[in-house]
Amino acid sequence: MPFRSVLHSPQPWISRALYVAVCLSVLPAQGQEPTAKAIENGNFVVGPDYTIAAELTDLGNPKGRLFEFKMALADSKIFDGTDATLSPQKKVRKARRIVVYVPNAYQDGTDAPILVIHDGPNRLDLVRNALDNLTISKDAARRLPAFIAIAVENGGDDSKGSQRGLEYDTMSDRLARFINDEVLPAVLNDPEIRAAYPNIAITKDPWGRAVMGCSSGGAAALTMGWFRPDLFRRLITYSGTFVDQQDDDAPQEADYPLGAWEYHSSMKLIENSEKKPLRIFTHVSEHDLRNNDPEETYHNWVMANERTAAALAAKGYDYRYVFSRGTKHCDRKVFEKTLADTLVWMWQGYQPQ
Template structure:
């Protein structure tokens, strides 16, 4: 059934929406009754939760939670020289894991990393419970494992979270791959339930999702390490200049994540990478009236990022949510099931 007939909040065609054309810029792709198309779409201003993001009584998977100590990390120890001593750094970070009922122990599982864990993990769990057993071939999910990782603490310039999420480097991708994933498969409680648990090495089986700086981090992980992560979901992405001015990466990326779409125009001027990318911005997102020279207008940044992805020929989807704010839950409730289906549509297990 076409999305616009299921709910007023579902993805709808923009071809006749002149006001949306002004907001988004350029030509817009219409939705032709499928959940699987690339393109630019709008949702709102009214929102309803997608039934597939609710408990529909289907078999449940298993949830786990454990901690890892920052001081034990070789990549994010909590003592970086760029950190502001006035900003709190966590001693431990929590890791939340959900193994869906459809997963079979010993199978190399695809997985989705969620930044700012356990952010929106409840919605992803429901999507897995409902859509891994879907009979509709156009609305199915593979039984991927969810790994939600807590940030290192605080926010913005000089913070551990900012270091992890807003820095233009491969550090976060290496941290997840080299430290978090081994901690998951070697956790005693998880191994007790799944003695042969395994995570895929196939980068097309490895997704990342985040909102705000966590969204920027999702793109950055794939951008710098497409050999590790290729399915990227960003809501209200912080594609602005929020990288620490004293970070060594400033020498190569002086405007931080703003460089993806402006300044050096990384997306346009780089060779196309093997990535599948979802982006979103809210109508009333952060600093939406700021001029371009501030390098801090979230709406502008995400519009430009989507346009660059489209021009470069990426598999991409961009959603503009009307009557909504930064990382607002109602947007996730209305769109996340469609987003996950679109993101994983062509996945082939090993």
Template sequence: MRHSLPAALRVFFSLVTLFGLTAHPARAAETYTEVTSSEGDGEFTIGPDYTVDKDLTDLGNPKGKSFEFTMKLADSKIFRGDDKTLEPDKKPVRTERKIFVYVPAAYKDGTAAPFLIIHDGPGSLKLVRNALDNLTISKDVNRKLPAFIAIAVENGGNDGKNSERGLEYDTMSDRLARFIAEEVLPAVLANADLKAAYPHFALTKNPWGHAVIGCSSGGAAALSMGWFRPDLFRRIIAYSGTFVAQQDDDAAEQAQFPHGAWDYHSELKLIEKSEKKPLRIFTHCSENDLRNKDPEETFHNWVMAGRRTSAALTAKGYHHRFVFSKATGHCDGKVFNQTLADTLVWTWRGYHGE
């Protein structure tokens, strides 16, 4: 008789394959030394006029391969879509989420590749694809990208408090990081179409080779993934980050973080008072980012939250880059079109493989 492994053991062996023995999460980085550099760190103001970076356009360079598949929420052990915090009648939950994967032409089968998780998939995937096509083959060593795999993950549906997307992105915990590591990445590695195209496809175990990008609540989620699990994710990109009080009011995490992501910079001084973590962090805020009518109203002022988060990261001594964009709104496309290539280059600076 054939016996199937218990769910817990299946997850364990998936993690062993992907990251090495989970009892030693830092082992993959023990023989790796990040090449640190302060080049590009600091605060930058752009606008009010904007251009499109040519490296984010199709320049006719060799293209990689794209893959797409779905994951049913009901099959998840972490985000099933049935949490008590949700209000599915008011904010519908998806039954399945799409996963988009782009393998750049510069990737060599059998290489343990670095990767970038993109929230709200496909999100910025088109721009990221163009950046990979153009900058993995760049002759300029100061403007070059490693051949990372782009993995865009669709959220579970809707937005704000009591939604599945809000639960996934605004909750102050390691839950999203675990979901990506324990469920999404093994699904990518097991995808039949991808395995047929790249029989020896592999992802690096080195956490310095694991990046994440998001905008709005996805930006807050990007920081939280690295903050709560720096053993899994260390390169963070947050555009128009929702560093405000948008965590579900009835979430278990409210007891420890009563104002959600606002507590990164609130009177709790989470960033300031916590031990410095091995992270490289990009943040951004638009001049006209979401805010309440009262510009001084706390807990829900995106501009205030973005600036205070940036100040806290800088004061703590993180490798941090902050961009403030004039005459732009929340998750404004003009900002992405001008800055994303530079942001990716800065984010991956110092990475040199395993």
């Protein structure tokens, strides 16, 4: 069942008037109660007690097919592991794993929607169970489309000067192009996948393409959609790294000197840009990274996500923001409690073309 919404006390860096407006926008009209099945836009709080949603467990339903292959970084035209911003002290993988789950409900020959998962195969086990259970749900309001889950391993290490940081924390369309131009064709041309599904196809409809990640992978999900909404429009970010993690030597520093912090900084990238065709889920944990840091560090994850959610609300985006009490960065129990609802909300309104 969907978790109950609770109004989260505003942090001092959010305008109280804006916060009240956001909260009122998700309350039912006077005299009405939200239906138990409704998955709404707005701000929500979960915790501090957590249990895994039954839909994210193995309920014995028919299973799909799992595949795995590797892509050598040296073969890539976009991320070959030799970027000038990389630090010699940070290890770069020679090859990245690609793990693909095709649900049992997928019919070979149809144009499949997809969910790209950063830092793959992280949380793929929960996504697999959600697909097994919710693609055949008797409740139409909670039924998921038979999307193919594509978990993509990062290029190695973390933060500034790393291949992972280059891929996930850079404010550009580079990662979106890598996934679209190199990863998706590799999935379609993998011999094992092609043998099992001779006519497998991936939709070109950007509303049929979702991205999910946590931490810098979460920031990367938003960035993929932000810079290429023509390719990806449904975006899921947990503990999003909307902070200044972009490499100091990156050419993008000229336009975005504070990296992903600029989404909600004094630049007000979200609010001052033309509204994009995106559907966006964001989350932060109560005890997320550097949650007591002052603004001038540009590294307070709670502040960053609160302000990102407020900016999305102010601009009128379809958004859903979850604050999880008593939890830490990318805490698994948050996924276990919320991911079923998150996926259902994310795919609401999807109509295959």
